[in-house]
Every structure is written in structure tokens, then in C-alpha cells.
Amino acid sequence: xxxxxxxxxxxxxxxxxxxxxxxxxxxxxxxxxxxxxxxxxxxxxxxxxxxxxxxxxxxxxxxxxxxxxxxxxxxxxxxxxxxxxxxxxxxxxxxxxxxxxxxxxxxxxxxxxxxxxxxxxxxxxxxxxxxxxxxxxxxxxxxxxxxxxxxxxxxxxxxxxxxxxxxxxxxxxxxxxxxxxxxxxxxxxxxxxxxxxxxxxxxxxxxxxxxxxxxxxxxxxxxxxxxxxxxxxxxxxxxxxxxxxxxxxxxxxxxxxxxxxxxxxxxxx
Numbered sequence: 001x002x003x004x005x006x007x008x009x010x011x012x013x014x015x016x017x018x019x020x021x022x023x024x025x026x027x028x029x030x031x032x033x034x035x036x037x038x039x040x041x042x043x044x045x046x047x048x049x050x051x052x053x054x055x056x057x058x059x060x061x062x063x064x065x066x067x068x069x070x071x072x073x074x075x076x077x078x079x080x081x082x083x084x085x086x087x088x089x090x091x092x093x094x095x096x097x098x099x100x101x102x103x104x105x106x107x108x109x110x111x112x113x114x115x116x117x118x119x120x121x122x123x124x125x126x127x128x129x130x131x132x133x134x135x136x137x138x139x140x141x142x143x144x145x146x147x148x149x150x151x152x153x154x155x156x157x158x159x160x161x162x163x164x165x166x167x168x169x170x171x172x173x174x175x176x177x178x179x180x181x182x183x184x185x186x187x188x189x190x191x192x193x194x195x196x197x198x199x200x201x202x203x204x205x206x207x208x209x210x211x212x213x214x215x216x217x218x219x220x221x222x223x224x225x226x227x228x229x230x231x232x233x234x235x236x237x238x239x240x241x242x243x244x245x246x247x248x249x250x251x252x253x254x255x256x257x258x259x260x261x262x263x264x265x266x267x268x269x
Contacts, residue, residue, distance in 0.1 A: 005035040006225035007074050009101075010218060011066065011092055012081030013042040013054075013109075019259030020211035025079055025218040027262035032222040032240065037073055039065035039092075042084055048210055048254030056084040059091035066095040077103040077225035079218045080135070084119065086126035093130040103224040104135040106171070107217035110144045124148065132170040137230060139217050140166075141177045156187045156198070163191045173230055175220075179212065190234055197231055199238060206249035208258035215260055216241045240265075 010025035018024075022038045029036030041062050045053040069075060078101050083089050096104060108127055110119050124147060132138060146153050149165055159176045166174040173192035181187060183203075190197045219240040223233025247261030261267070 005033055006076045006222070006227075007037065008034045008218065008221050008225050009037045009039065009066065009069055009075045009078045010081070010221075011039045011041060011062070011078065011083075012214065013044055013084075014040050015211070016043075016045055017047040017210070017254065017259070019048065019253075020214045021081060024211040024214040024259070024262065025081070028215050028218040028240070029222060031262050031265060032219060032226075034076075034222045034225055035073075036218075037069045037075070039069065041082055041088055048256035048258050050256070054084070056088070059085075059087040062088050063091040063095050066092070066099070070095070070099040070101070075099065075101055077221040078105070079221040080104065080106045080131070081214055081217070082109040082118075083123065083127070083131075086120075086122050089123060089126040089130050093134055096131075096134050102136065103221070104137075105217045105221045105224070106131060106135045106138045107213050108138060108140050108144050108148070109213070110140075110147050128169055135171050136224065137173045137175060137220065137234075138166075138169070138171040139175045139177060139213065139220070141213060142180045145176050154181070156181070156189070159187065159189045160196075163189070163196060167191055175234060177213065177216070179209075188234075188238065190231065192230055194231075197234075199235070201238075201242065204242065204245045204249065206245055208248040208251055208253070208260060209245065210257045210259050212241060212245070212260065215244060215262065 010022050013021045015021035026036040042056045176189045178187040188199045219237035220233045223236050243264045244260035247264030
């Protein structure tokens with residue numbers, strides 16, 4: 001008898017190209033031995049070259065999806081991705097409180113890879129006031145951390161200097177992802193109640209990076225669902241993403257930045 005897998009709920013947008021959003025989250029859950037469920041916030045028409053259209057789903061429908069999953073299947077950890085407006089932010093916050101969901105990883109999708117802002121200032125304000133106090137970990141990249149703090153963050157020193165302000169936003173912990181730093185060394189900084197942890201690793205030579213943030217946040221949620229401590233969940237999540245980036249380095253899926261190899265661990269044996 002195989003034991004029942006831990007349950008991870010992804011609250012995020014759908015990526016028709018399969019590389020990011022709920023598709024990346026479900027692939028990550030399967031690869032890490034968890035059972036993934038979803039509350040879809042938006043349907044996108046996109047591929048490796050960009051997003052062509054976005055259809056946001058009503059906030060009430062997003063909340064109903066969360067209720068349906070939580071009341072029957074149950075939820076051990078939550079990953080939150082794209083939330084397109086203040087109404088859906090408030091609906092998700094209400095559902096987290098209603099079901100007492102505590103192991104929550106929020107990937108604040110606010111800035112596209114192109115640098116375009118994806119959400120309004122009102123949505124950012126709602127994220128900060130409504131959701132941050134409810135989540136265990138927020139995982140902004142440098143652009144998103146800059147959007148949250150209202151100033152650029154472009155170096156490891158600036159990341160370290162931003163720690164107190166990011167903590168003050170209300171989340172239990174913050175992981176600033178340094179993928180956009182200049183140079184060959186990647187730095188990720190975790191700030192949690194115990195202090196801070198800096199991970200540094202060599203940049204992997206690949207153009208296939210679509211869905212990296214979604215994959216990392218859902219991999220961390222899988223670790224939390226399995227009962228890992230936060231720091232250990234982050235470390236394992238980073239290792240999973242590095243393997244997925246290396247696994248897909250030679251792939252040619254699409255004309256732009258392609259997806260990761262979420263099944264890399266199966267091929268590695």
C-alpha cells in the first residue's frame with residue numbers, strides 16, 4: 001500500500017504553454033510526491049514568447065474552488081501565485097482564515113520578465129495588508145521586492161539592507177530571489193524568525209527559465225506539506241529547481257524562454 005500523499009493547493013493562473021502557473025505547480029507536486037489541487041485565478045493565452053490574453057475569474061469562484069478542495073480533500077500546504085486584483089486577494093485571504101490554512105507560500109507575481117508591472121498599486125496594497133500577515137513565506141524576486149519597497153534592489157548588499165523593511169511587511173519569512181543579479185553567481189536570501197540564510201550558487205547556462213518562480217514556490221510548499229522546517233524546505237526547493245533548469249538546458253520547446261524539466265529526477269537515475 002502506498003501511503004496517501006501530502007496535499008498541496010495551488011491558487012494561481014493557468015499557463016496554456018504549460019511552463020508556469022498551475023501547470024508548473026502540478027508537475028512539481030507530482031515530481032515531489034505530493035497530490036496537487038488547484039484554485040484557478042485566471043486563464044491565460046500564452047506561450048514561450050509572451051502572454052496574448054488574460055481572462056480573470058471572479059473572486060467568488062476562486063473562493064469556491066478553495067472551499068471545495070479544503071472541505072473534502074484537505075490541504076497540507078498552499079502555494080499562491082497570480083492574483084489579479086484586490087477583490088481576489090481579499091477572497092483568498094478570507095478562505096485561508098476560514099479553513100485555518102497556515103503553511104502558505106506566496107509568490108507575489110507583480111512584475112513580468114519584461115519588467116512590465118502586472119498588477120495595480122491597489123492590488124499590491126491589498127497583498128501587503130490582507131495576505132502577508134497570513135502567510136509563512138513570501139518569495140519576491142528583485143523587481144517584486146523593489147515594487148513592494150518602492151526602491152530598486154540590485155545587489156546582495158541591497159538585499160541584506162532591505163531585510164528589516166521586508167520583515168516589517170508582516171509575513172513570517174521572506175525569500176528574496178536574486179536571479180536578476182548581474183554576474184555568474186546567484187544569491188537567494190531567506191529572512192525568517194531565526195535570522196537570515198544566504199544561498200549562493202553558479203548560474204546555470206540555459207535559456208529555458210519560464211516558470212522558475214512558480215516551480216520554486218510550489219516545491220517549497222511541497223516540502224512544508226511533507227513536514228519539513230522552512231529553511232530545509234527552501235533548501236530542497238532550490239535543489240529541485242536547479243535540477244529542473246539543468247535537465248531542460250538542451251530543450252527546444254518554443255521560440256522563447258522554454259519550460260523547466262520538472263521530471264528531471266526520474267531521468268537522472
